[in-house]
Amino acid sequence: MQYTSTRGDTPPMPFQDAVLTGLAPDGGLLLPETIPDVRGELDSWRGLGFVELAERVMGKFIGDMSTVDLAALLERSYARFDDPAIVPIRDLGSLKIMELFHGPTLAFKDVALQFLGALFEQILTERGLRMNILGATSGDTGSAAIAGVQGRDGIEIFIMFPEGRTSPLQELQMTAVPDANVHCLAIDGSFDDCQAIMKSLFNDLPFKAKHGLGAVNSVNWARVLAQIVYYVQAGLALEHNGVGPAICVPTGNFGNIFAGYVAMKMGAPIDRLILATNDNDILARFFNTGSYQRGAVHFTLSPSMDIQVASNFERFLFLHLNRDSDALRTFMDSFASGEEARLSGGAPLDDRIVATSVDKVTTLRTIAQTYRDTGYIVDPHTAVGVAAARRFESDGPVLCLATAHPAKFPESVDEAIGKPVARHPALEALKGATGRKTSLPADVAAVREFVEQHAL
Ligand SMILES: *Cc1c(COP(=O)(O)O)cnc(C)c1O
Numbered sequence: 394m395q396y397t398s399t400r401g402d403t404p405p406m407p408f409q410d411a412v413l414t415g416l417a418p419d420g421g422l423l424l425p426e427t428i429p430d431v432r433g434e435l436d437s438w439r440g441l442g443f444v445e446l447a448e449r450v451m452g453k454f455i456g457d458m459s460t461v462d463l464a465a466l467l468e469r470s471y472a473r474f475d476d477p478a479i480v481p482i483r484d485l486g487s488l489k490i491m492e493l494f495h496g497p498t499l500a501f502k503d504v505a506l507q508f509l510g511a512l513f514e515q516i517l518t519e520r521g522l523r524m525n526i527l528g529a530t531s532g533d534t535g536s537a538a539i540a541g542v543q544g545r546d547g548i549e550i551f552i553m554f555p556e557g558r559t560s561p562l563q564e565l566q567m568t569a570v571p572d573a574n575v576h577c578l579a580i581d582g583s584f585d586d587c588q589a590i591m592k593s594l595f596n597d598l599p600f601k602a603k604h605g606l607g608a609v610n611s612v613n614w615a616r617v618l619a620q621i622v623y624y625v626q627a628g629l630a631l632e633h634n635g636v637g638p639a640i641c642v643p644t645g646n647f648g649n650i651f652a653g654y655v656a657m658k659m660g661a662p663i664d665r666l667i668l669a670t671n672d673n674d675i676l677a678r679f680f681n682t683g684s685y686q687r688g689a690v691h692f693t694l695s696p697s698m699d700i701q702v703a704s705n706f707e708r709f710l711f712l713h714l715n716r717d718s719d720a721l722r723t724f725m726d727s728f729a730s731g732e733e734a735r736l737s738g739g740a741p742l743d744d745r746i747v748a749t750s751v752d753k754v755t756t757l758r759t760i761a762q763t764y765r766d767t768g769y770i771v772d773p774h775t776a777v778g779v780a781a782a783r784r785f786e787s788d789g790p791v792l793c794l795a796t797a798h799p800a801k802f803p804e805s806v807d808e809a810i811g812k813p814v815a816r817h818p819a820l821e822a823l824k825g826a827t828g829r830k831t832s833l834p835a836d837v838a839a840v841r842e843f844v845e846q847h848a849l
Contacts, residue, residue: 394407394408394425394426394427394453394454394455394456395407395425395426396408396410396411396423396424396425396426396614397423397424397426398417398418398419398421398422398423398424398718399417399421399422399423399424399707399708399710399711399718399721400417400419400420400421400718400721400722401419401421401718401719402418402419402421402718403417403418403419403421403423405426406423407456408454408455408456408614409516411423411614412509412512412513412516412613412614412615413513413516413524413607415607415608415610415612415613416608416612421707421718422612422614422704422705422707422708422711423614424614424708424711424712425454425614428655428658428659428712429453429454429659430659430660431450431453431625431659431660431661432660434449435629435660435661435662438625438629439629440629441626442478442479443471443478443479443480443622443623443626444464444467444468444471444479446622446625446626447467447619447622448463448464448467450621450622450625451463451467451618451619451622453659454618462515466508466511466512466515467508469511470507470508470510470511470512470619471507471508473496473497473503473507473540474495474496474503474507475495476492476495479495479504480492480493480495480504480623480626481495482627482630482631482792483769485767485769486767487791488763488766488767488769488779488791488793489631489638489790489791489792489793490769490771490775490792490793490794490795491623491627491792491793491794491795492795493623493794493795493796494772494795494796494797494798494801496537496540497540497819498533498536498537498540498566499797499798499800499801499817499819499820500533500537500697500796500797500798500801501620501649501794501795501796501797502533502534502537502538503537503540503541504619504620504623505615505616505617505619505620506537506538506540506541506609506616507540507541508541508615508616508618508619509541509609509613509615509616509619510540510541510542510543510545510548511541511545512615513542513545513547513548513607514542514545514546514547514548517546517547517548518546518547522547522605523547523548523549523605523849524547524548524549524605524606524607524849525548525549525550525551525604525605525606525607525844525848525849526538526542526548526549526550526551526606526607526608526609527551527553527591527594527595527606527607527608527844528550528551528552528553528591528608528609528610529552529553529554529584529587529588529590529591530552530553530554530559530567530584530587531554531555531558531559531584531696532554532559532560532563532696532697533563533696533697533797533801534610534611534697535552535554535567535577536563536566536567538550538552538609539552539567539570539575539577540570541609542574542575542609543570543572543574543575544572544574545574547849548574548849549574549576549847549848549849550574550575550576551576551578551840551843551844551847552567552575552576552577552578553578553580553587553590553591553840554567554577554578554579554580554584554587555579555580555582555583555584555586555587556579556580556581556582556832557579558583558584562801562820562823562824564579564828564830565823565824565826565828566820566823567828567830568828568829568830569823569826569827569828569829571829574849576831576843576847577828577829577830577831578830578831578832578833578840578843579830579831579832579833580833580834580835580840581832581833581834581835582834582835583835586835587835590835590836590837590840593837594606594837594840594841594844595608597841600841604844604845604848605849610704611646611648611704611705612704612705616648617648617651617652617655617705617708618652620648620649620652620653621652621653621655621656621659623794624640624652624653624656624657624661624663625656625659625661627640627663627792628640628656628661628662628663629661629662631789631790631792632662632789633789633790635662636662636664636788636789637661637662637663637664637789638662638663638664638789638790638791638792639663639664639665639666639667639782639785639787639789639790639791639792640653640663640665640666640667640791640792640793640794641666641667641669641778641779641781641782641791641792641793641794642666642667642668642669642778642794643669643670643671643695643698643774643775643777643778643781643794643796644668644669644670644676644698644703645670645673645697645698645699645700645703646700646703646704646705646706647676647703647704647705647706647708647709648704648705649794649796650666650668650746651705651706651708651709653666654666654709654712654746657745658712664745664787664788664789665744665745665746665747666745666746666747667746667747667748667749667778667781667782667785667791668680668746668747668748668749668781669748669749669750669751669777669778669780669781669782670698670748670749670750670751670777671691671693671694671695671698671699671750671751671752671753671756671777672691672693672750672752672753673688673690673691673693673698673699673700673701674688674750675687675688675701675703676703676706676748677748677749677750678750679742679748680742680743680746680747680748681748681749683735683736683742684733684734684735685724685728685733685734685735686728686732686733686734687701687702687728687731688701689701693753693756693773694753694756694757694773694802694805695756695773695774695776695777697774697796697797698774698777707721707725710724710725713736713742713743714736724736747785749781749784749785750781751776751777751780751781755780756773756776756777756780756805757773757776757805757808757809758780758809759771759776759777759779759780760773760776760805760806760809760810761809761810761811763776763779764809764810764814770799770806770810770814770815771795771799772795772796772797772798772799772801772802772805772806772815773802773805773806774796774797774802775793775794775795775796775797778793778794778795778796779793798817799814799815800815800816800817800820801817801820802815803815803816831843
């Protein structure tokens with residue numbers, strides 16, 4: 394399988410190069426040249442466990458890696474999950490939940506980043522290369538990225554976060570990791586400062602080349618690939634009389650739900666996707682009106698979805714525009730200039746994706762009500778999805794993706810339920826831990842110097 398860029402100016406490359414490249418040199422996002430149709434194979438995939446299914450699904454997109462390697466790689470990738478099903482489905486009567494939070498940092502990003510870390514290590518080892526990963530985080534992504542590469546050969550990771558602006562628990566999830574290849578940089582500034590430093594170092598091409606600077610952000614195709622697997626699995630598990638489930642996805646970056654869109658295009662039995670946003674509703678507005686325009690960022694109870702520029706949205710748009718890079722550029726350019734971008738032909742976009750946004754009050758009420766009705770505790774991100782799912786009629790079953798364990802957001806969850814219920818042993822254990830971090834000024838030169846001294 395070859396990969397090409399949404400912007401149309403990058404020569405096709407095989408899977409492993411696409412993984413190492415991340416963002417394409419022309420500024421676009423990489424996508425497989427074709428989306429494989431798997432309808433003929435679905436019957437033989439029914440009942441497979443997550444890792445076996447991953448081998449079949451990913452095999453369609455990889456090509457340049459032996460199947461022996463892939464099976465072993467997947468075993469390693471999911472060894473740290475604390476549930477044998479990796480992504481178990483809970484049946485709570487009319488509410489069905491797929492739990493994506495059984496990885497080491499208790500959020501769905503582990504499903505992709507545990508795989509990406511193992512994959513990086515394998516490709517780098519084969520090629521005799523090394524990589525220095527540089528990232529910026531406002532909380533959750535940093536810990537999942539660190540957990541994905543901690544202790545791996547050929548990889549050093551540097552994660553910047555705004556000092557004092559992540560929760561103490563979020564900070565410990567990063568800084569209490571003991572491995573020597575992990576460097577947590579507490580920056581005396583905002584998350585925007587961290588991102589600006591990162592951008593400026595990635596734009597310094599000699600520096601980038603000298604240190605083999607790499608990113609683990611959500612534009613890496615391997616992250617999407619890992620997520621496609623649980624959509625196929627959910628579709629197969631819940632298909633009933635030929636109708637697949639509706640799958641509801643709380644989203645910010647369009648990363649998770651884009652994988653569902655690809656699974657649907659592959660022919661997985663998924664009736665439709667329900668896109669759920671918090672008050673940062675740019676995507677919900679787009680799917681309902683055809684208009685794509687940035688708004689102000691709202692701080693909500695589901696901080697991992699407080700996003701106004703959805704990086705993976707470009708991939709969806711490109712497929713929706715029948716791979717027309719010129720039309721895509723026109724659309725993205727008018728969006729980037731701050732104008733309203735609109736598709737000619739207008740709304741509604743795709744009748745297999747419905748969308749809605751959920752406010753703070755409804756989020757808290759949904760956590761409380763779900764607990765009262767079923768005894769099950771949802772985190773605020775998952776609650777956005779559960780509330781959204783209730784707004785749409787459906788012929789078949791509806792499955793909500795649970796993207797974080799409730800114990801990651803104890804303030805909101807305990808407040809909604811009225812007693813302290815949001816606990817997890819892994820997080821309790823962290824409470825007495827000491828972290829390891831380096832405090833640095835919000836200054837490119839200081840971060841550059843630190844990376845130079847500690848790079849592989
Ligand atoms: C990152 C994240 C999301 C949003 O995922 P996208 O891929 O950005 O749509 C939702 N919930 C949690 C808990 C997350 O960490």
